[in-house]
Amino acid sequence: LKTRNFNKKSFCSTKLSALDCYAMGFELFSRKEYISAGFWLYSAISMYEENALLRLHDLSREKIMELYAETLLKQSRYQDALTMMNVVLSLPSSKPNSELQRRKNAVELHIKTNDPQPVTHTKNPPTGYQLGCRGAFSNQLSKLYCVYNTTTTAFLKLAPLKMEILSLDPYLVIFHDVMSDEEIATLQRMAQPVLRRATVYSEERKLSEVVAGRTSKFAWFYDGTNEVTTRVNKRIEDMTGFELEGSEMLQVMNYGLGGHYATHYDFFNVSMTADIVAMQGDRKATVLFYMTDVEQGGATVFPNIKTAVFPKKGTAVVWYNLNNRFEGDYKTLHAGCPVIVGSKWVTNKWIRERNQMFRLPCYKE
Structure with a gap:
Protein backbone atom coordinates (compact mmCIF):
# COMPACT_ATOMS: atom_id res chain seq x y z
CA LEU A 1 0.00 0.00 0.00
CA LYS A 2 1.18 3.50 -0.70
CA THR A 3 1.87 5.65 2.32
CA ARG A 4 -1.33 7.53 3.03
CA ASN A 5 -2.29 10.08 5.65
CA PHE A 6 -5.67 9.49 7.24
CA ASN A 7 -6.71 12.21 9.68
CA LYS A 8 -3.06 13.30 9.99
CA LYS A 9 -1.80 9.75 10.68
CA SER A 10 0.45 7.80 8.35
CA PHE A 11 -0.16 4.12 7.65
CA CYS A 12 2.07 2.00 5.43
CA SER A 13 2.82 -1.08 7.51
CA THR A 14 1.51 -3.66 5.04
CA LYS A 15 2.00 -4.25 1.33
CA LEU A 16 -0.61 -5.87 -0.86
CA SER A 17 0.43 -8.55 -3.33
CA ALA A 18 -0.90 -9.29 -6.80
CA LEU A 19 -2.92 -12.11 -5.24
CA ASP A 20 -4.47 -9.70 -2.72
CA CYS A 21 -5.42 -7.25 -5.47
CA TYR A 22 -6.88 -10.04 -7.60
CA ALA A 23 -8.97 -11.27 -4.66
CA MET A 24 -10.34 -7.75 -4.15
CA GLY A 25 -11.06 -7.37 -7.86
CA PHE A 26 -12.73 -10.78 -8.08
CA GLU A 27 -14.98 -10.03 -5.10
CA LEU A 28 -15.98 -6.62 -6.46
CA PHE A 29 -16.67 -8.15 -9.87
CA SER A 30 -18.99 -10.69 -8.25
CA ARG A 31 -20.80 -7.77 -6.58
CA LYS A 32 -21.15 -6.07 -9.98
CA GLU A 33 -18.99 -3.15 -8.87
CA TYR A 34 -17.14 -3.16 -12.15
CA ILE A 35 -15.35 0.18 -12.02
CA SER A 36 -13.80 -0.57 -8.61
CA ALA A 37 -13.04 -4.14 -9.70
CA GLY A 38 -11.16 -2.79 -12.71
CA PHE A 39 -8.87 -0.66 -10.55
CA TRP A 40 -7.90 -3.65 -8.39
CA LEU A 41 -7.39 -6.00 -11.33
CA TYR A 42 -5.25 -3.45 -13.16
CA SER A 43 -3.10 -3.16 -10.02
CA ALA A 44 -2.80 -6.96 -9.87
CA ILE A 45 -1.60 -7.05 -13.49
CA SER A 46 0.91 -4.26 -12.86
CA MET A 47 2.56 -5.95 -9.87
CA TYR A 48 2.30 -9.55 -11.10
CA GLU A 49 5.45 -11.61 -10.66
CA GLU A 50 5.14 -15.37 -10.92
CA ASN A 51 5.94 -17.25 -7.73
CA ALA A 52 5.08 -20.47 -5.92
CA LEU A 53 2.08 -18.96 -4.14
CA LEU A 54 0.49 -17.83 -7.41
CA ARG A 55 1.15 -21.23 -8.98
CA LEU A 56 -0.47 -22.87 -5.96
CA HIS A 57 -3.61 -20.80 -6.60
CA ASP A 58 -3.39 -21.44 -10.35
CA LEU A 59 -3.35 -17.70 -10.95
CA SER A 60 -1.63 -16.62 -14.15
CA ARG A 61 -1.24 -13.15 -15.58
CA GLU A 62 -3.50 -14.18 -18.47
CA LYS A 63 -6.29 -15.16 -16.05
CA ILE A 64 -6.18 -11.75 -14.38
CA MET A 65 -6.13 -9.97 -17.74
CA GLU A 66 -9.14 -11.95 -18.96
CA LEU A 67 -11.17 -10.91 -15.93
CA TYR A 68 -10.00 -7.33 -16.39
CA ALA A 69 -11.24 -7.46 -20.00
CA GLU A 70 -14.61 -8.64 -18.69
CA THR A 71 -14.83 -5.64 -16.36
CA LEU A 72 -14.19 -3.37 -19.34
CA LEU A 73 -16.96 -5.08 -21.30
CA LYS A 74 -19.36 -4.64 -18.38
CA GLN A 75 -18.59 -0.91 -18.55
CA SER A 76 -19.25 -0.89 -22.34
CA ARG A 77 -15.58 -0.08 -22.97
CA TYR A 78 -15.48 -2.42 -25.96
CA GLN A 79 -12.37 -1.04 -27.65
CA ASP A 80 -10.35 -1.21 -24.41
CA ALA A 81 -11.61 -4.74 -23.79
CA LEU A 82 -10.63 -5.77 -27.33
CA THR A 83 -7.14 -4.37 -26.82
CA MET A 84 -6.74 -6.35 -23.60
CA MET A 85 -7.95 -9.55 -25.28
CA ASN A 86 -5.43 -9.10 -28.10
CA VAL A 87 -2.66 -8.64 -25.55
CA VAL A 88 -3.63 -11.86 -23.76
CA LEU A 89 -3.77 -13.88 -26.99
CA SER A 90 -0.40 -12.54 -28.14
CA LEU A 91 1.50 -13.36 -24.95
CA PRO A 92 4.22 -16.00 -25.52
CA SER A 93 3.05 -17.88 -22.43
CA SER A 94 -0.58 -17.82 -23.53
CA LYS A 95 -2.17 -21.21 -24.21
CA PRO A 96 -4.76 -21.73 -26.99
CA ASN A 97 -8.01 -20.29 -25.70
CA SER A 98 -10.98 -20.87 -27.97
CA GLU A 99 -13.43 -19.26 -25.55
CA LEU A 100 -11.40 -16.04 -25.40
CA GLN A 101 -11.04 -16.06 -29.19
CA ARG A 102 -14.81 -16.42 -29.52
CA ARG A 103 -15.35 -13.52 -27.12
CA LYS A 104 -12.87 -11.41 -29.06
CA ASN A 105 -14.65 -12.10 -32.35
CA ALA A 106 -17.98 -11.15 -30.80
CA VAL A 107 -16.55 -7.86 -29.52
CA GLU A 108 -15.05 -7.05 -32.93
CA LEU A 109 -18.42 -7.68 -34.56
CA HIS A 110 -20.16 -5.50 -31.99
CA ILE A 111 -17.74 -2.64 -32.63
CA LYS A 112 -18.22 -2.91 -36.41
CA THR A 113 -22.02 -3.03 -36.30
CA ASN A 114 -22.68 -0.45 -33.57
CA ASP A 115 -21.92 3.24 -33.42
CA PRO A 116 -19.34 3.87 -30.71
CA GLN A 117 -20.99 5.33 -27.66
CA PRO A 118 -19.08 7.79 -25.52
CA VAL A 119 -18.17 6.18 -22.22
CA THR A 120 -18.88 8.37 -19.25
CA HIS A 121 -17.81 7.50 -15.75
CA THR A 122 -20.01 9.12 -13.17
CA LYS A 123 -19.09 9.08 -9.54
CA ASN A 124 -21.59 10.05 -6.91
CA PRO A 125 -20.38 12.83 -4.61
CA PRO A 126 -19.50 11.66 -1.09
CA THR A 127 -22.36 11.63 1.38
Whole structure:
Protein backbone atom coordinates (compact mmCIF):
# COMPACT_ATOMS: atom_id res chain seq x y z
CA LEU A 1 0.00 0.00 0.00
CA LYS A 2 1.18 3.50 -0.70
CA THR A 3 1.87 5.65 2.32
CA ARG A 4 -1.33 7.53 3.03
CA ASN A 5 -2.29 10.08 5.65
CA PHE A 6 -5.67 9.49 7.24
CA ASN A 7 -6.71 12.21 9.68
CA LYS A 8 -3.06 13.30 9.99
CA LYS A 9 -1.80 9.75 10.68
CA SER A 10 0.45 7.80 8.35
CA PHE A 11 -0.16 4.12 7.65
CA CYS A 12 2.07 2.00 5.43
CA SER A 13 2.82 -1.08 7.51
CA THR A 14 1.51 -3.66 5.04
CA LYS A 15 2.00 -4.25 1.33
CA LEU A 16 -0.61 -5.87 -0.86
CA SER A 17 0.43 -8.55 -3.33
CA ALA A 18 -0.90 -9.29 -6.80
CA LEU A 19 -2.92 -12.11 -5.24
CA ASP A 20 -4.47 -9.70 -2.72
CA CYS A 21 -5.42 -7.25 -5.47
CA TYR A 22 -6.88 -10.04 -7.60
CA ALA A 23 -8.97 -11.27 -4.66
CA MET A 24 -10.34 -7.75 -4.15
CA GLY A 25 -11.06 -7.37 -7.86
CA PHE A 26 -12.73 -10.78 -8.08
CA GLU A 27 -14.98 -10.03 -5.10
CA LEU A 28 -15.98 -6.62 -6.46
CA PHE A 29 -16.67 -8.15 -9.87
CA SER A 30 -18.99 -10.69 -8.25
CA ARG A 31 -20.80 -7.77 -6.58
CA LYS A 32 -21.15 -6.07 -9.98
CA GLU A 33 -18.99 -3.15 -8.87
CA TYR A 34 -17.14 -3.16 -12.15
CA ILE A 35 -15.35 0.18 -12.02
CA SER A 36 -13.80 -0.57 -8.61
CA ALA A 37 -13.04 -4.14 -9.70
CA GLY A 38 -11.16 -2.79 -12.71
CA PHE A 39 -8.87 -0.66 -10.55
CA TRP A 40 -7.90 -3.65 -8.39
CA LEU A 41 -7.39 -6.00 -11.33
CA TYR A 42 -5.25 -3.45 -13.16
CA SER A 43 -3.10 -3.16 -10.02
CA ALA A 44 -2.80 -6.96 -9.87
CA ILE A 45 -1.60 -7.05 -13.49
CA SER A 46 0.91 -4.26 -12.86
CA MET A 47 2.56 -5.95 -9.87
CA TYR A 48 2.30 -9.55 -11.10
CA GLU A 49 5.45 -11.61 -10.66
CA GLU A 50 5.14 -15.37 -10.92
CA ASN A 51 5.94 -17.25 -7.73
CA ALA A 52 5.08 -20.47 -5.92
CA LEU A 53 2.08 -18.96 -4.14
CA LEU A 54 0.49 -17.83 -7.41
CA ARG A 55 1.15 -21.23 -8.98
CA LEU A 56 -0.47 -22.87 -5.96
CA HIS A 57 -3.61 -20.80 -6.60
CA ASP A 58 -3.39 -21.44 -10.35
CA LEU A 59 -3.35 -17.70 -10.95
CA SER A 60 -1.63 -16.62 -14.15
CA ARG A 61 -1.24 -13.15 -15.58
CA GLU A 62 -3.50 -14.18 -18.47
CA LYS A 63 -6.29 -15.16 -16.05
CA ILE A 64 -6.18 -11.75 -14.38
CA MET A 65 -6.13 -9.97 -17.74
CA GLU A 66 -9.14 -11.95 -18.96
CA LEU A 67 -11.17 -10.91 -15.93
CA TYR A 68 -10.00 -7.33 -16.39
CA ALA A 69 -11.24 -7.46 -20.00
CA GLU A 70 -14.61 -8.64 -18.69
CA THR A 71 -14.83 -5.64 -16.36
CA LEU A 72 -14.19 -3.37 -19.34
CA LEU A 73 -16.96 -5.08 -21.30
CA LYS A 74 -19.36 -4.64 -18.38
CA GLN A 75 -18.59 -0.91 -18.55
CA SER A 76 -19.25 -0.89 -22.34
CA ARG A 77 -15.58 -0.08 -22.97
CA TYR A 78 -15.48 -2.42 -25.96
CA GLN A 79 -12.37 -1.04 -27.65
CA ASP A 80 -10.35 -1.21 -24.41
CA ALA A 81 -11.61 -4.74 -23.79
CA LEU A 82 -10.63 -5.77 -27.33
CA THR A 83 -7.14 -4.37 -26.82
CA MET A 84 -6.74 -6.35 -23.60
CA MET A 85 -7.95 -9.55 -25.28
CA ASN A 86 -5.43 -9.10 -28.10
CA VAL A 87 -2.66 -8.64 -25.55
CA VAL A 88 -3.63 -11.86 -23.76
CA LEU A 89 -3.77 -13.88 -26.99
CA SER A 90 -0.40 -12.54 -28.14
CA LEU A 91 1.50 -13.36 -24.95
CA PRO A 92 4.22 -16.00 -25.52
CA SER A 93 3.05 -17.88 -22.43
CA SER A 94 -0.58 -17.82 -23.53
CA LYS A 95 -2.17 -21.21 -24.21
CA PRO A 96 -4.76 -21.73 -26.99
CA ASN A 97 -8.01 -20.29 -25.70
CA SER A 98 -10.98 -20.87 -27.97
CA GLU A 99 -13.43 -19.26 -25.55
CA LEU A 100 -11.40 -16.04 -25.40
CA GLN A 101 -11.04 -16.06 -29.19
CA ARG A 102 -14.81 -16.42 -29.52
CA ARG A 103 -15.35 -13.52 -27.12
CA LYS A 104 -12.87 -11.41 -29.06
CA ASN A 105 -14.65 -12.10 -32.35
CA ALA A 106 -17.98 -11.15 -30.80
CA VAL A 107 -16.55 -7.86 -29.52
CA GLU A 108 -15.05 -7.05 -32.93
CA LEU A 109 -18.42 -7.68 -34.56
CA HIS A 110 -20.16 -5.50 -31.99
CA ILE A 111 -17.74 -2.64 -32.63
CA LYS A 112 -18.22 -2.91 -36.41
CA THR A 113 -22.02 -3.03 -36.30
CA ASN A 114 -22.68 -0.45 -33.57
CA ASP A 115 -21.92 3.24 -33.42
CA PRO A 116 -19.34 3.87 -30.71
CA GLN A 117 -20.99 5.33 -27.66
CA PRO A 118 -19.08 7.79 -25.52
CA VAL A 119 -18.17 6.18 -22.22
CA THR A 120 -18.88 8.37 -19.25
CA HIS A 121 -17.81 7.50 -15.75
CA THR A 122 -20.01 9.12 -13.17
CA LYS A 123 -19.09 9.08 -9.54
CA ASN A 124 -21.59 10.05 -6.91
CA PRO A 125 -20.38 12.83 -4.61
CA PRO A 126 -19.50 11.66 -1.09
CA THR A 127 -22.36 11.63 1.38
CA GLY A 128 -22.29 13.58 4.62
CA TYR A 129 -21.64 10.30 6.42
CA GLN A 130 -18.60 9.61 4.22
CA LEU A 131 -17.28 13.16 4.61
CA GLY A 132 -17.58 12.95 8.38
CA CYS A 133 -15.76 9.62 8.50
CA ARG A 134 -12.98 11.11 6.37
CA GLY A 135 -12.44 13.90 8.88
CA ALA A 136 -13.97 16.67 6.76
CA PHE A 137 -16.01 17.97 9.71
CA SER A 138 -13.28 17.84 12.36
CA ASN A 139 -11.62 21.12 11.34
CA GLN A 140 -14.78 23.16 11.75
CA LEU A 141 -14.26 24.97 15.03
CA SER A 142 -17.31 25.23 17.22
CA LYS A 143 -18.49 28.69 18.20
CA LEU A 144 -19.55 27.25 21.53
CA TYR A 145 -17.42 26.57 24.59
CA CYS A 146 -16.17 24.28 27.37
CA VAL A 147 -17.31 24.58 30.98
CA TYR A 148 -17.02 22.91 34.34
CA ASN A 149 -20.60 21.73 34.84
CA THR A 150 -21.56 22.41 38.46
CA THR A 151 -25.30 22.84 38.07
CA THR A 152 -26.96 19.72 36.64
CA THR A 153 -27.11 18.03 40.06
CA ALA A 154 -26.17 19.15 43.56
CA PHE A 155 -23.29 16.65 43.66
CA LEU A 156 -21.52 18.54 40.87
CA LYS A 157 -20.97 21.45 43.24
CA LEU A 158 -18.39 19.18 44.88
CA ALA A 159 -17.14 17.34 41.79
CA PRO A 160 -17.70 19.34 38.59
CA LEU A 161 -17.68 17.57 35.23
CA LYS A 162 -15.65 18.81 32.25
CA MET A 163 -18.24 19.48 29.54
CA GLU A 164 -17.69 20.57 25.93
CA ILE A 165 -20.73 21.94 24.11
CA LEU A 166 -20.78 21.00 20.42
CA SER A 167 -24.32 21.98 19.46
CA LEU A 168 -27.40 23.54 21.01
CA ASP A 169 -29.81 22.48 18.26
CA PRO A 170 -29.81 19.56 18.62
CA TYR A 171 -28.30 19.48 22.09
CA LEU A 172 -24.95 17.68 21.79
CA VAL A 173 -22.16 17.72 24.37
CA ILE A 174 -19.01 15.81 25.29
CA PHE A 175 -18.02 14.97 28.86
CA HIS A 176 -14.32 14.36 29.45
CA ASP A 177 -12.80 11.91 31.94
CA VAL A 178 -16.09 10.34 33.05
CA MET A 179 -15.12 6.65 33.00
CA SER A 180 -12.04 5.28 34.75
CA ASP A 181 -9.65 2.61 33.47
CA GLU A 182 -10.84 0.29 36.24
CA GLU A 183 -14.49 0.72 35.25
CA ILE A 184 -13.65 0.15 31.59
CA ALA A 185 -11.70 -3.03 32.35
CA THR A 186 -14.53 -4.36 34.51
CA LEU A 187 -17.22 -3.72 31.87
CA GLN A 188 -15.08 -5.33 29.16
CA ARG A 189 -14.43 -8.35 31.37
CA MET A 190 -18.16 -8.69 32.07
CA ALA A 191 -19.13 -8.36 28.41
CA GLN A 192 -16.60 -10.58 26.64
CA PRO A 193 -18.12 -13.98 27.59
CA VAL A 194 -21.66 -12.94 26.59
CA LEU A 195 -21.16 -10.75 23.52
CA ARG A 196 -23.48 -11.53 20.62
CA ARG A 197 -24.14 -10.02 17.20
CA ALA A 198 -26.01 -6.72 17.33
CA THR A 199 -29.44 -6.50 15.73
CA VAL A 200 -31.80 -3.80 14.48
CA TYR A 201 -35.56 -3.73 15.07
CA SER A 202 -37.54 -4.27 11.85
CA GLU A 203 -40.79 -2.33 11.87
CA GLU A 204 -42.11 -4.43 8.99
CA ARG A 205 -41.36 -7.82 10.54
CA LYS A 206 -41.88 -6.72 14.16
CA LEU A 207 -38.68 -8.33 15.36
CA SER A 208 -34.97 -7.65 15.81
CA GLU A 209 -32.71 -8.98 13.07
CA VAL A 210 -29.08 -8.96 11.94
CA VAL A 211 -28.40 -6.42 9.18
CA ALA A 212 -25.31 -5.56 7.15
CA GLY A 213 -25.49 -1.93 8.27
CA ARG A 214 -24.70 -2.77 11.90
CA THR A 215 -21.62 -4.90 12.45
CA SER A 216 -20.88 -5.06 16.14
CA LYS A 217 -21.35 -7.31 19.15
CA PHE A 218 -23.16 -6.30 22.31
CA ALA A 219 -24.21 -7.31 25.80
CA TRP A 220 -26.88 -5.86 28.13
CA PHE A 221 -26.45 -5.31 31.88
CA TYR A 222 -29.02 -4.37 34.48
CA ASP A 223 -28.38 -1.07 36.24
CA GLY A 224 -27.72 -2.79 39.57
CA THR A 225 -25.64 -5.69 38.24
CA ASN A 226 -22.67 -4.69 40.40
CA GLU A 227 -20.92 -1.70 41.92
CA VAL A 228 -19.52 -0.53 38.58
CA THR A 229 -22.85 -0.48 36.71
CA THR A 230 -24.46 1.28 39.67
CA ARG A 231 -21.68 3.88 39.70
CA VAL A 232 -21.84 4.46 35.94
CA ASN A 233 -25.60 4.94 36.06
CA LYS A 234 -25.30 7.42 38.92
CA ARG A 235 -22.75 9.33 36.86
CA ILE A 236 -25.15 9.39 33.91
CA GLU A 237 -27.74 11.00 36.20
CA ASP A 238 -25.16 13.65 37.16
CA MET A 239 -24.25 14.24 33.51
CA THR A 240 -27.82 14.56 32.24
CA GLY A 241 -29.98 15.42 35.22
CA PHE A 242 -32.44 12.76 34.06
CA GLU A 243 -34.26 10.06 36.00
CA LEU A 244 -33.00 6.66 34.85
CA GLU A 245 -35.81 4.53 36.23
CA GLY A 246 -37.74 3.11 33.29
CA SER A 247 -34.86 3.66 30.89
CA GLU A 248 -33.02 0.94 29.01
CA MET A 249 -30.22 -1.16 30.44
CA LEU A 250 -26.55 -0.40 29.93
CA GLN A 251 -25.35 -1.77 26.61
CA VAL A 252 -21.66 -2.62 26.11
CA MET A 253 -20.59 -2.96 22.47
CA ASN A 254 -17.46 -3.93 20.58
CA TYR A 255 -16.67 -2.96 16.99
CA GLY A 256 -13.82 -4.94 15.46
CA LEU A 257 -11.96 -4.23 12.23
CA GLY A 258 -14.45 -2.74 9.78
CA GLY A 259 -17.17 -2.60 12.44
CA HIS A 260 -19.65 0.20 11.79
CA TYR A 261 -23.25 1.34 12.20
CA ALA A 262 -24.90 2.96 9.18
CA THR A 263 -26.84 6.23 9.47
CA HIS A 264 -29.87 5.96 11.73
CA TYR A 265 -31.93 7.66 14.42
CA ASP A 266 -32.14 6.50 18.01
CA PHE A 267 -35.77 7.58 18.46
CA PHE A 268 -38.65 5.35 17.37
CA ASN A 269 -41.03 6.47 14.67
CA VAL A 270 -44.73 6.99 15.24
CA SER A 271 -45.87 3.66 13.81
CA MET A 272 -43.76 1.80 16.37
CA THR A 273 -45.11 3.75 19.34
CA ALA A 274 -47.94 1.40 20.26
CA ASP A 275 -45.69 -1.65 20.51
CA ILE A 276 -42.45 -0.28 21.91
CA VAL A 277 -42.80 3.21 23.30
CA ALA A 278 -46.17 3.05 25.08
CA MET A 279 -44.86 2.12 28.53
CA GLN A 280 -41.83 4.35 29.05
CA GLY A 281 -42.02 6.80 26.16
CA ASP A 282 -39.50 7.43 23.41
CA ARG A 283 -35.73 7.72 23.72
CA LYS A 284 -35.24 11.29 24.91
CA ALA A 285 -31.45 11.11 25.14
CA THR A 286 -28.48 8.95 24.23
CA VAL A 287 -25.36 8.65 26.38
CA LEU A 288 -22.39 7.03 24.65
CA PHE A 289 -19.15 6.30 26.54
CA TYR A 290 -15.94 5.63 24.59
CA MET A 291 -13.98 2.90 26.36
CA THR A 292 -10.98 2.79 24.02
CA ASP A 293 -8.94 5.06 21.83
CA VAL A 294 -9.29 4.02 18.18
CA GLU A 295 -6.12 4.49 16.18
CA GLN A 296 -8.04 5.13 12.98
CA GLY A 297 -11.76 5.36 12.23
CA GLY A 298 -14.67 4.72 14.58
CA ALA A 299 -15.98 8.29 14.78
CA THR A 300 -19.60 9.09 15.57
CA VAL A 301 -20.76 11.47 12.84
CA PHE A 302 -23.83 13.68 12.63
CA PRO A 303 -24.12 14.52 8.91
CA ASN A 304 -27.03 16.96 9.22
CA ILE A 305 -25.10 19.26 11.56
CA LYS A 306 -21.67 18.50 10.06
CA THR A 307 -20.21 17.28 13.34
CA ALA A 308 -17.94 14.32 14.07
CA VAL A 309 -16.86 13.00 17.47
CA PHE A 310 -13.78 10.80 17.44
CA PRO A 311 -13.34 8.15 20.16
CA LYS A 312 -11.26 9.13 23.17
CA LYS A 313 -10.97 6.72 26.05
CA GLY A 314 -12.95 7.84 29.10
CA THR A 315 -15.09 10.46 27.33
CA ALA A 316 -18.82 10.37 26.71
CA VAL A 317 -21.05 12.10 24.20
CA VAL A 318 -24.64 13.01 25.07
CA TRP A 319 -27.38 14.18 22.73
CA TYR A 320 -31.14 14.70 22.79
CA ASN A 321 -33.09 12.65 20.24
CA LEU A 322 -36.38 14.54 20.73
CA ASN A 323 -37.09 18.22 20.24
CA ASN A 324 -38.95 20.49 22.66
CA ARG A 325 -42.29 19.08 21.47
CA PHE A 326 -40.95 15.59 22.28
CA GLU A 327 -41.00 14.67 18.62
CA GLY A 328 -38.13 12.94 16.85
CA ASP A 329 -35.42 15.45 15.90
CA TYR A 330 -34.21 14.54 12.42
CA LYS A 331 -31.09 16.64 12.87
CA THR A 332 -29.82 13.84 15.13
CA LEU A 333 -29.20 11.48 12.20
CA HIS A 334 -25.90 9.79 13.08
CA ALA A 335 -23.65 6.85 12.29
CA GLY A 336 -20.65 4.94 13.59
CA CYS A 337 -17.78 5.07 11.09
CA PRO A 338 -15.92 1.87 10.19
CA VAL A 339 -12.98 0.96 12.42
CA ILE A 340 -9.88 1.01 10.19
CA VAL A 341 -7.14 0.36 12.74
CA GLY A 342 -7.76 -0.82 16.29
CA SER A 343 -10.83 -1.94 18.22
CA LYS A 344 -13.71 0.20 19.45
CA TRP A 345 -15.45 -0.46 22.76
CA VAL A 346 -18.40 1.68 23.84
CA THR A 347 -21.08 1.67 26.51
CA ASN A 348 -24.37 3.38 25.87
CA LYS A 349 -27.58 4.21 27.68
CA TRP A 350 -30.89 5.23 26.11
CA ILE A 351 -32.92 7.42 28.45
CA ARG A 352 -36.69 7.25 28.04
CA GLU A 353 -38.90 10.33 28.24
CA ARG A 354 -41.82 9.25 30.47
CA ASN A 355 -40.12 9.61 33.85
CA GLN A 356 -38.61 13.02 33.05
CA MET A 357 -41.84 14.88 33.83
CA PHE A 358 -40.32 16.63 36.85
CA ARG A 359 -36.73 16.65 35.58
CA LEU A 360 -37.05 18.30 32.16
CA PRO A 361 -39.08 21.48 31.66
CA CYS A 362 -41.39 21.82 28.67
CA TYR A 363 -40.16 24.69 26.52
CA LYS A 364 -42.32 26.79 24.26
CA GLU A 365 -41.39 26.66 20.59
